[in-house]
Amino acid sequence: MPADRFSTATRLRALGSQAAERVYRAQSRRMRTPPGSRLTGRAAVLALVLCSLVVVLAYPARQYVTQRSQIADQRQQAQEAREEVKRLREERARWHDPAYVEQQARLHLHYVRPGETGYVRPDGSADDTRDGDEGPADRPWYQNLWRSIDLSDSDG
Template sequence: MPAERFSTATRLKALGEQAAARVQRARPPRRARLTGRAALLALVMCSLVVALAYPTRQYISQRSEIADQRRQAIEAQRRADELRDEKARWQDPEYVRQQARLHLHYVKPGETGYIVRDGSGAGKPRKGQGTAERPWYDNMWDGLDAADK
C-alpha cells in the first residue's frame, strides 16, 4: 500500500506540473508597460502642466504686487495723517512761538537771550566746515562783517 500512495502522490505532482505548464502557455504574451494610451495620457498631463505654469506664476506675482500696493497705501495714509496733525499744530500760535524759540533762538520782549558755548569752538567756523553746518545767526553775522569790510 505505501508504494501505491507514493505513486499517486507522484502522479498528482506530475499532473500539477502539467496544469501549471498549460496555464503558462495559455497566458497572453506579456505586453510592454507603456501603451499608446498611457503615452497619450502622459503627453496630455505634461501639456496641462506647461500650459498652467505661466498663468499660475503670473497670478502669484500679481498677488504679491497687490499686497505691496496695499502696504504702500497704508503707509501713505499714515503719513498723510501725520502731516494733517502737524498742519493742525502749526495753526496754533503757541506752537509757532515754541518752535521759533527752540529752532531760531527767538526771545520775547524784555528777555535776554544767551547762547552758552562749551569752549570747544563749535560756533566758530573751521576749515572744511560749510555754512549749512553752522547756526544761521553765525552765517548772518559773518555776512554782515564781510559787507562791512
C-alpha cells in the same frame, strides 16, 4: 499511394512549420511587452495631454502668484502712505497753534519776546543749549549766516 502519402507528409510539414511560426511570433510579442507594463495608445495620449497642460498652466500660475505678491506690497505701501498723511495733517494742525509756532521760533531761531533779553554765551551758544551739544541748529541763525560767509571768504 506513395504520391498521396507524400502529399500528406508534405502538408503536415507545412502545417507544422506554420504552427511553429505562430508560436514563435506569440513568444516574441510576449518578450517585447512584459506583463503589467503595457503602455497603450490611450495612456500615452493621456500622459501627453497632462504634460502639455502642466506646461501651459505653469506660466499663468507663476504670474498669478507674482501679482498677488505685488498686490500685497502695494497695499502695504498704501497703508504706510495713509499713516504718513495722517502724521503730516497732525503736524500741520500743530503749526496753526500760535503757542507751538512761538515755541519753535524760540527753539530753532532763538527769538525772544519784546522786553525779554536773549543771551549768547562767549562760546557762541545760546542760553537754551542743552548738554553742550552744539550744531548749526543750536546756534542762532545769524551766527550760521556769518559763519558760512566767513567760510566762503576763507576758501577763495
